[in-house]
Amino acid sequence: MASPLAVEVRALSKTYQVHERPPGLAAALRSVFRRKYRTVHAVADLSFTVEPGERVGFLGPNGAGKTTTLKMLAGLLHPTSGEARVAGHVPRRREAAFLKSITLVMGQKQQLLWDLPPADTFTMNRAIYEVSDADYAETMGDLTELLDLGEIMKKPTRQLSLGERMKCELAAALLHRPQVLFLDEPTIGLDVAMQLTVREFIRQYNERRGATVLLTSHYMDDVASLCPRVVVIDQGRLRYDGDLPTLVQSIQPDKRVALRFSGVADRDALARAGKIVEFDAARAVIQIARADLREAVGHLLGLAWVSDLTIEDPPLEEVMRELFSAPKSEEAATADAVESA
Amino acid sequence: MSLLADLGRAARAYPTLLRVGFAEAVAYRAEMLVWMLTTTMPLVSLALWSAVAETAPVGRFTERGFAAYFLATLLIRQLTGSWLVWELNTEIRSGTLSRRLLRPIHPLITYSAENLAAIPLRFALTLPAAIVWLVVLEPGAFPRAPLDLLAMVLSLIGAWLINFFTMALIGSMAFYLESSTAIFDLWMVAFMVLSGYLVPLDLFPQAIRSVAHALPFRYTIAFPVEIATGLVRGQAMLRGLLIQWTYVLGVGAAAILAFRAGVKRYSAFGG
Amino acid sequence: MLRYLRLLGLGLRISISLGAQYRWNFLVDGLVSILYTILGLIPLYIAFHARPSLHGWTYATALVVVGWFSLLKGILDGAINPSLLSVVDQIRQGTLDFVLLKPADAQFLVSTAKFEPWKVVDGLAAIGIFAWAFHLLGRAPGGLDVLASLGLLGCATLVLYSIWILVVAAAFWVVRLDNLAYLFNSVFDFARWPVSVFRGALRIVFTFVIPIGIMTTYPAEALLGTLTLQTGLLAVAGSFGFVVLSRTVWTRAIGRYTSASS
Numbered sequence: 001m002a003s004p005l006a007v008e009v010r011a012l013s014k015t016y017q018v019h020e021r022p023p024g025l026a027a028a029l030r031s032v033f034r035r036k037y038r039t040v041h042a043v044a045d046l047s048f049t050v051e052p053g054e055r056v057g058f059l060g061p062n063g064a065g066k067t068t069t070l071k072m073l074a075g076l077l078h079p080t081s082g083e084a085r086v087a088g089h090v091p092r093r094r095e096a097a098f099l100k101s102i103t104l105v106m107g108q109k110q111q112l113l114w115d116l117p118p119a120d121t122f123t124m125n126r127a128i129y130e131v132s133d134a135d136y137a138e139t140m141g142d143l144t145e146l147l148d149l150g151e152i153m154k155k156p157t158r159q160l161s162l163g164e165r166m167k168c169e170l171a172a173a174l175l176h177r178p179q180v181l182f183l184d185e186p187t188i189g190l191d192v193a194m195q196l197t198v199r200e201f202i203r204q205y206n207e208r209r210g211a212t213v214l215l216t217s218h219y220m221d222d223v224a225s226l227c228p229r230v231v232v233i234d235q236g237r238l239r240y241d242g243d244l245p246t247l248v249q250s251i252q253p254d255k256r257v258a259l260r261f262s263g264v265a266d267r268d269a270l271a272r273a274g275k276i277v278e279f280d281a282a283r284a285v286i287q288i289a290r291a292d293l294r295e296a297v298g299h300l301l302g303l304a305w306v307s308d309l310t311i312e313d314p315p316l317e318e319v320m321r322e323l324f325s326a327p328k329s330e331e332a333a334t335a336d337a338v339e340s341a
Numbered sequence: 342m343s344l345l346a347d348l349g350r351a352a353r354a355y356p357t358l359l360r361v362g363f364a365e366a367v368a369y370r371a372e373m374l375v376w377m378l379t380t381t382m383p384l385v386s387l388a389l390w391s392a393v394a395e396t397a398p399v400g401r402f403t404e405r406g407f408a409a410y411f412l413a414t415l416l417i418r419q420l421t422g423s424w425l426v427w428e429l430n431t432e433i434r435s436g437t438l439s440r441r442l443l444r445p446i447h448p449l450i451t452y453s454a455e456n457l458a459a460i461p462l463r464f465a466l467t468l469p470a471a472i473v474w475l476v477v478l479e480p481g482a483f484p485r486a487p488l489d490l491l492a493m494v495l496s497l498i499g500a501w502l503i504n505f506f507t508m509a510l511i512g513s514m515a516f517y518l519e520s521s522t523a524i525f526d527l528w529m530v531a532f533m534v535l536s537g538y539l540v541p542l543d544l545f546p547q548a549i550r551s552v553a554h555a556l557p558f559r560y561t562i563a564f565p566v567e568i569a570t571g572l573v574r575g576q577a578m579l580r581g582l583l584i585q586w587t588y589v590l591g592v593g594a595a596a597i598l599a600f601r602a603g604v605k606r607y608s609a610f611g612g
Numbered sequence: 613m614l615r616y617l618r619l620l621g622l623g624l625r626i627s628i629s630l631g632a633q634y635r636w637n638f639l640v641d642g643l644v645s646i647l648y649t650i651l652g653l654i655p656l657y658i659a660f661h662a663r664p665s666l667h668g669w670t671y672a673t674a675l676v677v678v679g680w681f682s683l684l685k686g687i688l689d690g691a692i693n694p695s696l697l698s699v700v701d702q703i704r705q706g707t708l709d710f711v712l713l714k715p716a717d718a719q720f721l722v723s724t725a726k727f728e729p730w731k732v733v734d735g736l737a738a739i740g741i742f743a744w745a746f747h748l749l750g751r752a753p754g755g756l757d758v759l760a761s762l763g764l765l766g767c768a769t770l771v772l773y774s775i776w777i778l779v780v781a782a783a784f785w786v787v788r789l790d791n792l793a794y795l796f797n798s799v800f801d802f803a804r805w806p807v808s809v810f811r812g813a814l815r816i817v818f819t820f821v822i823p824i825g826i827m828t829t830y831p832a833e834a835l836l837g838t839l840t841l842q843t844g845l846l847a848v849a850g851s852f853g854f855v856v857l858s859r860t861v862w863t864r865a866i867g868r869y870t871s872a873s874s
Contacts, residue, residue, distance in 0.1 A: 014871075076709050078871045092870070099715035111710035113626070120626050127622050128716050130615070372791060379795045385802055388814050393659045393666060424791065527644050533801070534651040544658045 005085070006180055006212040007050035007073060012082035014043040014068050014236075042068045044236040046082070050214065052179070055206055057227030057244075058216040061324045065236040066216040070182045073214070074104045087179050100129055103178040107185030110157075110169050118153040118160075118168035122175055129176035136175065142208075143171045146201050163194035170201065181205075183215045187222055195219065199226055220316035234324055245313075251322050252314045254287045257297065260308035273300055287314070351450050358451055362458030377466060380418050384470075386539055387411035400544045405477060410541055412474035413566045418538070419463045421500040421561065423456050426525045429512030433607065442604065449509060449600060456505065482571030489568065492578055496565040499585040503561050506589070506596040513596065516603030531556075537563025543572065557592065560585040619716065620724055627694075627727035638730040641689075649682055649737045652804060667808040674806060675745035677832040679738045680761075680768070681804040684827055686734025687769055688776075688800070694726040696776050697793060700783045703869075712870070719777065719862050742835070753835050760844065761834035767851035768827040774851075774858035775822065781858075781865035803828045826850055 017037045021027075043065040050056055058066045071077045073084055075091035075098065084091055089098035112121045126136055143149065147167045152160060160168065166186070174181075183202070187195040203226060206213050217223055223230060224244060232240040232247070240247055257274070260283050270276055273296045274288035288296045293311070300306055390407040393399055402410065429452075432438040441448045464471075475483075484493050511528060514521035533539050536558035542550055553559055564581050567573040573581060656678060660671035669677075699722050702708040711721050746752055753761075779792055803824035810818055819825045826847045833839040 071709070074713060076712055076870060080871075094712070096715040099713060102713075104709070104713055106706075106709070109705065109707050109709070111707065115630055116626060120629070124622060124626065125714075127615075127619055128714050128721075372786070375791050375795050379791060379798055382798045385799075385814065388810055388812075389802070389805060390659075392809050392811060393663075396664045396666070399658065399663075427791070523640060523644075527640075527647070530644060530648045530651060534654055540655045540658055545654065546657075549654065 004052070005049050006052040006054065006087060007048075007214065008083075008085040009049070009069075009073070010047050010083045012043055012046040012069070012072060012084055013041070013080050014065070014072060014077065015080045016040045016042060041236050043072070043079075043233075046233070046236070046238055048231055048238065048241055050212060052212050053206070053210040054229060055203075055213040055215070055227045057223035057230045058214065058233060059223060059230055059320065060216075060233040060239075064233045066233055067184055068236075069233065070104065070184050070214065070216065074102060074182050075099070076104075100176060101178055102180045102182065103173045103176070104182040105170060105173045105184065105186050107188035110165060112157045112165065112169055112172060114157050117156055118172060121157075121168075121172050122153070125172055125175055131176050135177065139175050139177055140171075143174060146204055147171060147197075163190055163197075166190060166194065166198065170198070174205070177209070178211065180212045181214065183213065183217075185217055186215070187217060187219055195222070202226060220320065224316055232323065239323070244316075247323075248313055248316070248319050249290075252319045254289050254314065255293055256312045256314050257286045257288055257293075257300065258310045258312060259284050259286070259300065259306050261305050262307035263305035265305055266303070269303060270300075347447070351446050354446055355450075355454055358446075358454035359458040362455035363462065373462075376424075377463070380415065380422065380463070380467075383411040383415040383418065383538070386414075390540070400541075402541060402544065405479070407541075408477045409474065409479065409482065409570050410566060410572075412470055412477060413569045414538060414562060415470055416464075416467060416474065417497065417500065417562060417565050417569070419467050420460060420497060421504050421565070423501070423504045423508045425452055425456065425505065425508035426512045426521065428452070429509070430515045430522060433512075433515045438607065442608075448604075449597070452509070453505060478570065484568055484571070489574065489578070492582055493565065493568045495582060496560075496568050496585060499582070499589050500561045500565050502589045503557055503585070503592055506592040507557070507561075509596040510592060510599050513599040513603040516606050532558050532561070535559065536561055537566065541572075542567075554581075555584075557588040560588055616716075616720060619720070623724040624727055624729070628729055630726075641728075641731060642733045645686075645731070645733045645737060648685075649734075649741070652681075653678065656804065667806070669806045669808070672745050672748035673832070673836055675741055675748070676835055677806050677828050678804050679741035679745060680765075680828040680831045680835075682734050682741060683738035683765070684768055684772060684803070685800075686731050686738065688772055689734065690728045690731030692723075692773055692776050693793075694728050695723050696780045698726060699780050700793075703783050708869070712866070718866055719859070722780075723773070723777075754837055757835050757837045760839065761831045764826075764831040764834050764839075764844070764847060767847050768831055770851045771823055771826050771854050774854040777858040777862050781861045784865035784869050800824075806832070820850075823850060823854075 016039070018040050019035045019037050046065075046069060058069070060066050068077065072079050073086050073091055075094045078092045087098065087101045089095055089101070091098065112118050113124070122140070125131075131139070147170060149167060149171060152164045153168055153171070157165060157168070170186075181202075186202075187198050190198065199222060202213060202215070205211060213226075215222065215227060228243055230240070230242070230244050230247060231238065254274075256277065259270075261281075265279075265281075265284065267276070267279065270279070270284055270286055274286040274292070276284060277287050278285040286296075286300075297309065297311070300309060387408055390399070390402070390411070391404045394402060394404045394407055398406070429438075432441065438448070441451060444451065484490050507528070511521050511525050514524055518524075535542075535553045535556055537553075542553050542559060542563050545553060553563075560581070564573075564585055567581075568578060656674055657671070660666065660669070660674050666674075699708070702711070711718050714721060742753075776796070779796055782792060799822055802818070805824075807815065807818050807825040807829040830839060830843060830847045834844065
């Protein structure tokens with residue numbers, strides 16, 4: 001009966017009417033009586049599918065429509081047109097069975113009750129989601145182990161650090177064992193160690209329970225290490241749907257070679273091998289086309305003063321910057337404001 | 342950093358602050374409407390007390406007397422009201438106060454500009470009430486002598502200042518407590534009755550009236566209203582002015598100090 | 613249904629444990645309540661004491677209205693306001709999304725999020741006022757009258773709650789709404805007066821728009837034994853009307869938030 005696909009999106013669109021507020025006294029007065037509106041296309045004609053158990057990363061600049069898409073899939077927003085199905089349900093109908101099978105975690109916002117310990121939020125959610133005692137015990141045991149929760153769930157939320165709060169937030173969001181996880185910038189603002197913890201947790205949760213994960217993040221490392229598949233959205237439209245290495249290669253086909261020197265380096269020799277990106281007394285980074293890589297590396301290794309050599313991909317941030325370097329339209333700038341509202 | 346230079350800079354920037362403040366006031370139409378409605382409460386009091394005075398005057402107040410009193414209350418509330426407590430609470434809690442602190446002008450000055458900017462608009466919208474008031478007022482009640490007029494203007498300015506500084510003082514509590522709106526509620530409870538907003542102070546039992554005359558609440562509403570409607574003149578008026586401006590200086594000093602101390606704490610905790 | 617009762621109990625339990633953390637709040641709130649009650653009696657005293665009766669109301673009978681006002685204020689401040697005020701904040705911060713994600717009715721969740729059970733002090737003040745009023749009247753309220761008034765108290769609570777839902781629903785259409793709560797409280801303050809004191813347009817407003825009649829006057833009349841059956845039935849019908857209206861508007865508001873109607 002249930003559709004085999006976890007998420008199915010077809011020609012999904014979302015447009016907003018935003019009223020313009022020009023500066024100046026006269027314009028301000030006029031806007032009391034008559035307002036001018038402009039149409040913003042936050043999401044335009046989006047189509048993709050996700051199999052159960054997949055981990056998909058959504059990439060795109062601010063205001064691209066990623067959060068709007070997630071909200072439509074979670075049933076929080078009604079699409080202007082198009083269709084979506086998640087776990088066999090139509091999200092906008094917000095049926096109880098649907099809501100029990102999904103969860104949404106938003107990076108900067110939390111559902112934990114502020115003045116009380118997270119344990120109270122867990123109790124609340126457990127009653128609302130009607131989780132049986134046996135299921136609850138098992139899930140909490142799992143989550144406590146994976147997230148190393150321990151005593152922190154008994155302290156009032158406002159006394160916890162940002163990282164501890166995020167761990168409890170994840171527990172609160174998952175204690176009803178949803179099949180589909182929507183994670184909107186879950187690691188934002190966290191320190192590196194905590195980012196790693198969260199990433200590891202998501203991976204293990206996905207592997208253990210086969211839950212589908214849709215993740216948006218500005219941290220390329222999150223996406224690179226977690227998501228075998230990425231969907232790139234820009235200005236509300238789908239730009240790419242596939243795996244990350246292929247995407248990187250299509251944009252930035254060159255490789256980077258990092259060298260360390262033991263003696264004095266010959267800059268010209270390096271320049272002949274490829275384009276010099278970095279150069280100082282102890283090390284250098286050269287950009288070399290894939291086609292020429294074998295020959296160039298062979299040549300470089302032959303140089304006496306080269307003590308160490310590694311081959312890397314160009315940093316993802318750079319790749320993404322290239323991908324989105326098309327000048328931002330006015331629309332996207334406003335979609336920014338709309339999304340962050 | 343000389344004080345003179347600061348004030349000069351503030352003075353030059355003030356017109357622009359007023360303009361922007363006006364635009365902001367108009368930007369949120371619904372909020373403006375709600376504001377308007379809130380300040381029409383004296384009209385309900387008017388209806389109420391007119392009904393009470395139908396059978397017999399209450400003290401020295403006839404139906405017409407109540408009408409004059411409450412219409413004046415309406416107008417003066419529009420001119421002297423301030424909502425700084427909420428603004429401060431929100432800005433402190435959300436951290437947007439930092440933006441204000443970065444400007445080279447004292448935040449209290451920018452707040453005052455925003456407050457004053459809204460006044461012309463509010464007053465314009467209550468102009469019909471003002472006209473009715475002038476009609477209803479007993480001839481000779483309106484202050485005509487130069488001294489009386491001066492006293493009325495001073496009492497209006499004093500009322501606005503007490504309101505503004507009290508709001509700033511209570512709002513500054515938000516630097517220390519979770520939220521200072523609880524203290525504000527306490528103030529409002531006392532204010533509604535002891536300021537003459539709900540009932541003219543003249544009608545109070547003697548003992549309570551004396552207390553009310555000593556507290557600052559009267560000097561935010563009832564005192565200017567009493568001057569404007571001819572209820573207080575001469576010695577009593579001058580005495581009232583003295584008390585009012587003592588409160589202005591006292592509350593003003595407290596507010597500035599509390600705000601400064603609060604900002605230090607705010608910055609120490611990384612705002 | 614049972615599930616919602618259980619959730620309500622849970623919400624209450626959590627609120628009480630939260631309240632235990634803010635012990636000084638209890639004291640301050642108690643102080644404010646008592647001050648508010650005493651100060652609120654002054655205008656009443658001036659209007660009624662040693663004066664001819666006003667549209668059938670004397671000082672003693674008007675006190676009964678004030679008593680119901682205090683009781684209702686306690687319910688408002690303790691059970692209705694805390695939850696609904698935070699909704700406005702949640703809309704602004706975007707955390708209302710979490711409420712909509714839960715498989716339970718949003719209005720219920722939002723209304724039971726927070727209680728302040730220590731506001732029960734207002735209830736005690738009300739009983740004190742009733743005792744004083746009936747002392748002045750020289751009699752005690754009839755048993756049937758008490759029952760009728762308790763029934764009307766239920767209606768009054770429903771009306772008060774529904775009006776608040778309407779107010780909060782407005783926050784979905786408009787961004788900034790801090791002062792709407794203040795407006796509501798200012799208007800509600802007039803519920804300490806018997807509704808028959810008001811005439812004309814104001815009377816209509818206070819009977820149908822902000823029905824302080826249902827909220828305080830009719831329960832007072834019930835307790836005094838002067839409520840007609842017709843008025844009582846109208847009050848009941850009116851309160852159900854309000855519940856239906858507020859539910860409809862709330863649903864529309866949520867629809868707008870989720871752009872359901874676009």
